[in-house]
Amino acid sequence: MTMTSIKLKKILDERLLSDDYRSSFNRDKDTYRIEWQDTNEGITITLPNVIAKYNSKGDEAIDELVDHIQEALKIMNEEHELTGMEKQIYPVVRATSFPDTTNAGVKLATREHTAETRVFFAVDLGKSYRLIDEDMLEKEGWSLERLEQMARFNVRSLKVSPKHDRVADNDFYFVATQDGYDASRILNDAFLEEMKANTIGEMAVAVPHQDVxxxxxxQNNTGYDILGQMTMKFFAEGRVPITSLPFIYDDSKLEPIFILAKNKPKK
Incomplete structure (x- = not known):
């Protein structure tokens, strides 16, 4: 069956809609949104991305999406306490364009990171996680500084076992454990410094999407071209895209760069 956005919307409505939810379809943006009737909290899906996965994986792609949506909607309707969950709190990296308030108008807890990225914070719930908002912090009596310190400590405890690939005399390392916090490992300063100490040339870092x-x-100009193409490809295919721009890592700082084909990048 040739899948279209209209067909996919109909399938999702059949599998997800109930008296508790309502859905909407934005034809201009080609997105599908389903949300709780009472709170307006919900999840927005970019349909072309799902169709691309459907074309390669078939019905399995839709089954996975439905599971993800159901879990996310369930979490949105639950009360979550931070006390007692300290070891399950992690930083989450998102694009600066990612909304910093909930649909209910509550501001999320965030920290500045780079010109391209912002750090949010989440409490891990097993299959999914809940982004932490300022109301949750106020209720617990926590400061943002305490939350950030805790989250950064926890991300340093996550396993880091990069896979290595050498292309055109350049070395590339990939962290992709699929635990939901692969991109968050960019906040593990000790890991970045260890990698920097072992580089031969210039060190670059990229978080094109959440899961890598x-x-x-x-070590040569071809390496910049490869990194640029690689980052763009990952960004286009990611379930939660972050940024297609890589960063130069130098002096413990991340500087976004534009990579021009056949040329060294411009800061």
Whole structure:
């Protein structure tokens, strides 16, 4: 069956809608949204991305999406306490364009990161996680500084076992454990410094989407081209895209770069 956005919307409505939810379809943006009737909290899906997965995986792609939506909607309707969950709190990296308030108008807890990225914070719930908002912090009597310190400590405890690939005399390392916090490992300063100490050329870092962290040891100009193409490809295919721009890592700082074909990047 040739899948279209209209067909996919109909399938999702049949599998998800109930008296508790309502759905909407934005034809201009080609997105599908389903939300709780009472709170307006919900999840928005970019349909072309799902169709692309359906074309390669078939009905399995829709089954996975439905499971993800149901879990997310369930979490949105639950009360979550932070006390007692300290070891399950992690930082989450998102694009700066990612909304920093909930649909109910509550501001999410965030920290500035780079010109391209912002850090949010989440409490891990097993299959999914809940982004932490300022109301939750106020209720617990926590400061943002305490939350950030806790989250950064926890991300440093996550396993880091990069897979290595050498292309055109450049070394590329990929962290992709699929635990939901691969991109978050860019906040593990000790890991970045260890990688920097072992690089031969210039070190670059990329978080094109939530489920991958790329570290590159660039040893010639071809390496920049490869990194640029790689980052763009991952960004286009990711379930939660972050940024298609890589970063140069130098002096413990991340600087976004534009990579021009056949040329060294411009800061």
């Amino acid at each position: 962290l790329i570290i590159a040891d660039i």
